[in-house]
Amino acid sequence: MRLFTRLLYVLPAVGLLLLPEFFGLRASAQDSAAGQIIRLRSIEFNPDRVLVQVGDTLTFINQDPFKHDVYIVRTADPNVVIYPANTLMPGDTIVIPFREQGLFTVYCTIHGGMKGKISTTGFFELTEEEKRKVASVKVLPPIVKTGETLFWDKAQCYQCHRIGERGEGLRGPDLTDIGFRARIQAQKLGLDAATEYLVQSLLEPEAYIVEGYTNAMATVFQPPIDLSTDELTAVIAYLQSQGGEVDTWAINLNQEKLATLPAMNPFRRGDSERGKAVFQEVGCNSCHTVGARKAVSIGPDLTQIGAYQNWTWLAESLLDPNAEIGKEWQYATVYLAPEEDDEWALEELVEGFLRKNTDAEVEILVAPERLERLPRERVTRVEVSELSKMPVNYVEILSFQQMADLITYLQTLKGHALDN
């Protein structure tokens, strides 16, 4: 795997070396332009230890034939970002003025292990006080931070996933400790390594469906989410950091898979304005809210659906609602034993969307915003319906044009991201 990745780096190098001015000229023109120079060469910062004065500038030049980035944090607290990751294409230069006192670490977030130290204090050591502080801060490579930002925003993962107490996605599994769990899953599925399981989860989610869930994972490398290779790598590094070892070398993305094109959209001649009208006319809005997350509704809120689901999935949810019923929208009947102190009492039933079914309790959403918690001791049986509560006859009621208009409208629903 490692050899393969290195080869990818070497190949473009051959082409670039043919440009005579590529290395020499651009670099030497910069040499005299600004303070000290740090060259990014052979996946290293050169020099990797630099003393500066507050007010000095530092010039970074990428002399490798592939891209790097420069990301500077305070060594004592990597959460304090002095300079956010800035991409340098081959031959690019950036000049960074240094205004703060202290010891800093510079990373390339693309390449694990590529880092250096910058100091304004005359030493490359932390003060005793800082050392004590560091001990209490968990240090992670910066690519993890990039992945984290993507996960909770642009990559839309939070729409369906939680991580412990953070987030409220219910459609997909809680990803707590996924970095650790992936190793176990990989063993079970006969995959080589934990990371292979993570990669597979993103590129071929249908290859293995986590028990208890449905095949609802978005195709994250195609529109509308459309993550690039770098973004996928960062997101996977973030997943690795959840209880596993962060190792970007192990992330081997199948380029062929990434290059598969989205299916041709037969509904592309829809009109979203007309679709919006149809949405009201046929009563979709009696069950679905748009633009009012968490508002009263007895079906999923659709405010952001167009930001993470593609037209294939949207069309299927209209044409065949039973095909895939989101985990939190499965309808269930819960049977309860009669209350013990009342000898006349009969068995009771509670119906609604099944939100939790654990050894401790069963939770049912019986009406909008009304979650009923049922103690396990009283529950005798939980029957989960395989049928969706969404009407299945739209295929007969709607014309092809109305269907196209509706899907086009749903694709435009990309409301604002949650505040995290």
Ligand code: HEC
């Ligand atoms: C539209 C909902 C949805 C979105 C968006 C989504 N996922 Fe998922 N994800 C699921 C569902 C449902 C499953 C479980 C079914 C399966 O295994 O494919 C799942 C499974 C997973 C798994 C395997 C979990 C395990 O416990 O083994 C990982 C890892 C994962 N998703 C990561 C991501 C990441 C990272 C993103 C964002 C780039 C993302 N998902 C976006 C719905 C989603």
Ligand code: HEC
């Ligand atoms: C009687 C209530 C009801 C009506 C009316 C209704 N739906 Fe639904 N809809 C649901 C429920 C419940 C679900 C979740 C279960 C499922 O996925 O099948 C759902 C799921 C969906 C989904 C998938 C959303 C997700 O996050 O899983 C879409 C898209 C959708 N409906 C669109 C529509 C459109 C468009 C109309 C009008 C043509 C409509 N619905 C009419 C109840 C309804």
